[in-house]
Amino acid sequence: MDNYKGVLVCGEITDGQLAPVTIELLGVGRKLADELGEELSILLMGSKAGSVSKDAIAYGADNVYTAEESILDTYNSDAYTQAAANLCKKVLPSIMLFGHTDMGCDLSPRLNGRLGGGLSMECSALSIDPATKMLLATRPVFGGNAIATMVSKAARPQMATMRAKTVPPAERDDARQGKVIPVDEKIDPSALKIKIVEKIKEEVEGVKLEDAEFVVAGGRGMGTAADFAKLRELADILGGAVGGTRVACDEGWAPATLQIGQSGKVVSPKLYIAVGLSGAMAHIAGCLGSKCIVAINKDKEANIFNVANLGIVGDWKEILPALTAKIKEKKAG
Amino acid sequence: MNIIVCVKQVLDPEIPPAKFKIDPEAKQVVPPAGVPPVISVYDERALEGACRLKDKNKGKITVLSIGSEKAADVIKNAIAMGADDGFVLSDPAFENLDSFGTAYVLSKAIQKIGAYDLVLCGRQAADWGAGQVGSILAEILGIPVITLACDIQAAGTNVQVKRIVSDGYEIVEAPMPSLVTVSSEIGLPRLPAGVRLMMAKKKQIPIWKAQDIGAEAAQLDKGNAHTEIIGLSVPVRKTECEIVTGATPGEAAANLVSKLANLI
Numbered sequence: 014m015d016n017y018k019g020v021l022v023c024g025e026i027t028d029g030q031l032a033p034v035t036i037e038l039l040g041v042g043r044k045l046a047d048e049l050g051e052e053l054s055i056l057l058m059g060s061k062a063g064s065v066s067k068d069a070i071a072y073g074a075d076n077v078y079t080a081e082e083s084i085l086d087t088y089n090s091d092a093y094t095q096a097a098a099n100l101c102k103k104v105l106p107s108i109m110l111f112g113h114t115d116m117g118c119d120l121s122p123r124l125n126g127r128l129g130g131g132l133s134m135e136c137s138a139l140s141i142d143p144a145t146k147m148l149l150a151t152r153p154v155f156g157g158n159a160i161a162t163m164v165s166k167a168a169r170p171q172m173a174t175m176r177a178k179t180v181p182p183a184e185r186d187d188a189r190q191g192k193v194i195p196v197d198e199k200i201d202p203s204a205l206k207i208k209i210v211e212k213i214k215e216e217v218e219g220v221k222l223e224d225a226e227f228v229v230a231g232g233r234g235m236g237t238a239a240d241f242a243k244l245r246e247l248a249d250i251l252g253g254a255v256g257g258t259r260v261a262c263d264e265g266w267a268p269a270t271l272q273i274g275q276s277g278k279v280v281s282p283k284l285y286i287a288v289g290l291s292g293a294m295a296h297i298a299g300c301l302g303s304k305c306i307v308a309i310n311k312d313k314e315a316n317i318f319n320v321a322n323l324g325i326v327g328d329w330k331e332i333l334p335a336l337t338a339k340i341k342e343k344k345a346g
Numbered sequence: 347m348n349i350i351v352c353v354k355q356v357l358d359p360e361i362p363p364a365k366f367k368i369d370p371e372a373k374q375v376v377p378p379a380g381v382p383p384v385i386s387v388y389d390e391r392a393l394e395g396a397c398r399l400k401d402k403n404k405g406k407i408t409v410l411s412i413g414s415e416k417a418a419d420v421i422k423n424a425i426a427m428g429a430d431d432g433f434v435l436s437d438p439a440f441e442n443l444d445s446f447g448t449a450y451v452l453s454k455a456i457q458k459i460g461a462y463d464l465v466l467c468g469r470q471a472a473d474w475g476a477g478q479v480g481s482i483l484a485e486i487l488g489i490p491v492i493t494l495a496c497d498i499q500a501a502g503t504n505v506q507v508k509r510i511v512s513d514g515y516e517i518v519e520a521p522m523p524s525l526v527t528v529s530s531e532i533g534l535p536r537l538p539a540g541v542r543l544m545m546a547k548k549k550q551i552p553i554w555k556a557q558d559i560g561a562e563a564a565q566l567d568k569g570n571a572h573t574e575i576i577g578l579s580v581p582v583r584k585t586e587c588e589i590v591t592g593a594t595p596g597e598a599a600a601n602l603v604s605k606l607a608n609l610i
Contacts, residue, residue, distance in 0.1 A: 090490075090493075091490070118493065118494070119481075119494070122478030122481035123482075123491060125572075126484070126485030129572065133476075134475075134477045134478065135477075149576075154473070154474050155357070155359070155375060156475075157581075159579065159581070160577075160579050160580075160581050161373075161577065161578050162575070162577035163575060164573070164576050166571075168446075168572035168573070206524075207490050207492060207518055207519070207520045209518050211516070211517040212511075212514070212517075213515040213517070214513055215515065227610075259387075263534055269531040275359060275472065275475070276359075276387050293359075306585075307606070313589075316362060316363055318589075319363075319585065319587070323588050323602060323605055323606070324589050324590065325589070325590050325599070325602060326589060332595050332598065334595075335594075335596045335599035335600075338596075339596070339603040
């Protein structure tokens with residue numbers, strides 16, 4: 014275990030640039046590495062890896078491992094697991110960080126299974142225990158009802174995933190020095206079992222839920238699909254998106270892809286308008302990052318008022334049309 | 347087609363937050379009295395995925411659940427939905443296992459069952475939500491894993507999966523046997539049918555202990571856990587909700603809009 018040293022970020026490249034989440038991980042990784050007095054490294058995969066190495070160094074990496082194979086240009090579970098496992102076996106990182114992204118959610122548990130490490134997903138905070146020098150990983154559990162701190166006493170690497178925007182990005186400093194180390198081990202194609210047949214981009218009506226600055230969400234209290242559809246007008250006026258609770262999606266009032274909460278999407282808009290939803294923790298887990306939560310519910314004891322900043326106690330059937338009209342007026346000028 | 351589905355019984359995630367209590371010393375959640383445990387939401391969807399495959403391709407569904415003897419209830423419910431067989435994996439040594447321990451126990455039970463084409467798991471559990479048992483299990487079994495499925499089809503000797511990615515979907519294929527983790531987007535689980543409900547009620551669900559599946563004590567030793575919970579707390583949220591009022595709904599809405607002036 015003592016021969017495992019340093020922090021390794023599993024980097025992501027989007028549109029030829031370091032992904033924002035990767036820059037954030039370099040920031041948190043730098044702090045962890047400095048506390049340990051060890052090095053920060055990053056693994057970059059795909060034929061663009063070399064071209065962003067300089068950026069990775071400027072954002073804090075001491076070492077940049079580049080696996081420049083075209084087979085790694087798009088995420089493939091088998092190929093990425095192989096490439097990352099090969100590197101880990103060679104450099105023996107003590108800590109390994111992933112974005113809680115498409116890649117990180119698929120790769121980190123599988124790599125963990127292969128390496129026998131200790132993984133905590135969707136962490137809200139990472140720090141080093143000053144006494145033991147172990148990674149303390151804090152993460153929400155039970156749909157955000159509780160917060161757990163996890164530690165891996167003997168298993169290495171200690172692994173963690175973090176959602177984008179959990180921590181601030183690393184500061185860029187072009188004076189920083191670092192090494193670029195090409196990975197010479199090539200992918201063994203005989204071990205690639207999973208084949209990507211097709212990628213389908215989803216056509217979204219209006220703004221995408223996860224990116225929306227304004228979200229209007231409805232729950233059980235909406236009552237019917239036709240009533241639920243009334244949320245759309247307000248969302249459109251705000252230039253935002255509509256989302257639903259698990260009940261609303263299970264009822265078929267909204268597609269499952271628009272479910273917000275523990276078993277759906279996590280959103281962090283400027284303004285979250287919760288209409289006719291009681292605020293079960295499993296739902297709240299998906300919207301707590303919102304800057305401002307507005308609740309409209311006729312039950313003043315509903316849990317949503319415990320997390321909302323502003324609220325109106327009343328029947329949404331009266332409040333929503335009025336609110337929609339007032340916001341429309343304001344927007345008009 | 348032989349399908350094995352791994353399911354977990356959990357605390358109902360829809361309980362009101364006021365009923366949620368923890369024991370910070372034991373680092374455990376204290377289940378509220380009178381609230382029956384439920385099948386973890388994603389696991390129920392995995393079961394639905396298995397039933398749809400069986401509807402189309404025939405075959406056999408076997409359900410596994412690690413838990414107390416009460417877990418027989420989730421297996422009976424699975425049988426009522428369309429599963430054929432099931433086993434409860436219950437042993438004091440199986441309590442509070444980490445993801446590796448859980449995957450290890452499941453792998454031993456799967457090896458005991460023998461031949462299979464697919465293993466289905468929920469994408470994560472609704473309680474601790476570690477999100478990794480399926481992937482670790484696949485690595486132990488040495489089979490491919492496809493995560494976040496919203497549609498699963500048999501395609502000859504391959505399994506074809508539509509999986510959720512942030513900007514849409516991916517269609518991926520892997521040779522069977524494979525493991526697939528299922529997301530809620532696959533759709534609602536079917537309601538248990540009347541006749542099957544009666545049959546399931548009468549069914550004896552065998553309980554397998556560590557020795558029945560040949561699980562080694564060292565692998566279940568908490569001292570060898572890969573991850574350990576060293577702290578558990580309930581977050582304190584101090585949001586003062588300002589209730590906006592008005593003589594009419596229109597006035598209340600106008601007052602609310604003026605408070606939101608900086609945001610919209």
